[in-house]
Amino acid sequence: MKHFISPDDISDVQELIREGLAQKENPFKDQQLGHQKTIGLLFFNSSLRTRLSTQKAASNLGMNVMVMNVGSDSWQLEMEDGVIMDAGKAEHIKEAAAVIGQYCDIIGVRAFAELKDREYDYREVVMEKFRQYAGVPIVNLESATRHPCQSLADLITIEELKTKARPKVVLTWAPHFKPLPQAVANSFAEWVNLTDYEFVIANPEGYDLSKDFVKNATIVHNQEEAFAGADFIYAKNWSSYEQYGQVLTQDPAWKITTEKMALTDNGKFMHCLPVRRGLKVDDAVLDSPASVVIQQAGNRVWSVQAALKKILEG
Ligand code: AN0
Ligand code: CP
Numbered sequence: 001m002k003h004f005i006s007p008d009d010i011s012d013v014q015e016l017i018r019e020g021l022a023q024k025e026n027p028f029k030d031q032q033l034g035h036q037k038t039i040g041l042l043f044f045n046s047s048l049r050t051r052l053s054t055q056k057a058a059s060n061l062g063m064n065v066m067v068m069n070v071g072s073d074s075w076q077l078e079m080e081d082g083v084i085m086d087a088g089k090a091e092h093i094k095e096a097a098a099v100i101g102q103y104c105d106i107i108g109v110r111a112f113a114e115l116k117d118r119e120y121d122y123r124e125v126v127m128e129k130f131r132q133y134a135g136v137p138i139v140n141l142e143s144a145t146r147h148p149c150q151s152l153a154d155l156i157t158i159e160e161l162k163t164k165a166r167p168k169v170v171l172t173w174a175p176h177f178k179p180l181p182q183a184v185a186n187s188f189a190e191w192v193n194l195t196d197y198e199f200v201i202a203n204p205e206g207y208d209l210s211k212d213f214v215k216n217a218t219i220v221h222n223q224e225e226a227f228a229g230a231d232f233i234y235a236k237n238w239s240s241y242e243q244y245g246q247v248l249t250q251d252p253a254w255k256i257t258t259e260k261m262a263l264t265d266n267g268k269f270m271h272c273l274p275v276r277r278g279l280k281v282d283d284a285v286l287d288s289p290a291s292v293v294i295q296q297a298g299n300r301v302w303s304v305q306a307a308l309k310k311i312l313e314g
Helices: 013-025 049-060 093-103 118-122 125-133 148-161 183-192 223-227 293-298 300-313
Strands: 038-043 064-069 106-110 138-140 168-173 198-202 218-220 232-236 268-270
Touching (some): 013 148, 049 148, 093 106, 093 125, 106 125, 138 148, 138 300, 148 232, 148 268, 148 293, 148 300, 183 232, 268 293
Parallel strands (some): 038 106, 168 232, 232 268
């Protein structure tokens, strides 16, 4: 595997899930693979899970790890070509990515959507510039439109917990007051579409995700209807794709409650975290045995460890 930016970089999702589970079973089996190799983790945005799980996975593979918060620890980076750099940004991505590529064998990048200009965000400018100029493999630690390390961990978790060959998986929008990116939801849809699960997406009118990610998934605008008989409820807030980056509603009727979970077939509750208690989901759901969010976050180590292994193998 060359990069881990989108599912286009992988050949077989089931094989990658199996590799994640094998890493979980035996975390140090490939410790020689990363010996004397260095990974640089670049964060344009905050992180708890991605930062620590990737650091841990890389160290399990024997790698040296360097972490930098871009912009606050380093210079601020200019992404546009052909500009006269007479404002705040002191360094261009062309030099910065190429220089970091001199120090690292793999580079992980987190750069969220700005949610101002849909065309700009969906061009994946930051990830593509790193791919273009770094000269080494790039791992997507959540870009403007995708979060593959999260999605692979989500599928690993579903595979561990499913009680049916073909579980019903529901991605549901949940309320939030702040505009959040579509990346986690897009990516979850994109990866579930690589499986044979029954897949339903529930969101209010105006919140349909891009067709490029949703493909043939069933979209409903009635949450209760979606929850009926579900095996997995994956909650996430996202801002509108249609009216780009806007919060169109904060309707508390979309919050995940015990009553709604009772409509499922003993369904498990999933969320990528961080989650705002009481706003998106009731404490009673998060604190119930149905919630698998900690196991899911734990699996972030094994998902990225599987991806790093494939890259180190070339
Ligand atoms: C981010 C998002 O929604 O994309 C990161 C989630 C992993 N969440 C927040 O900004 C709260
Ligand atoms: N789920 C996830 O990516 O969490 P962080 O933003 O804390 O890394």
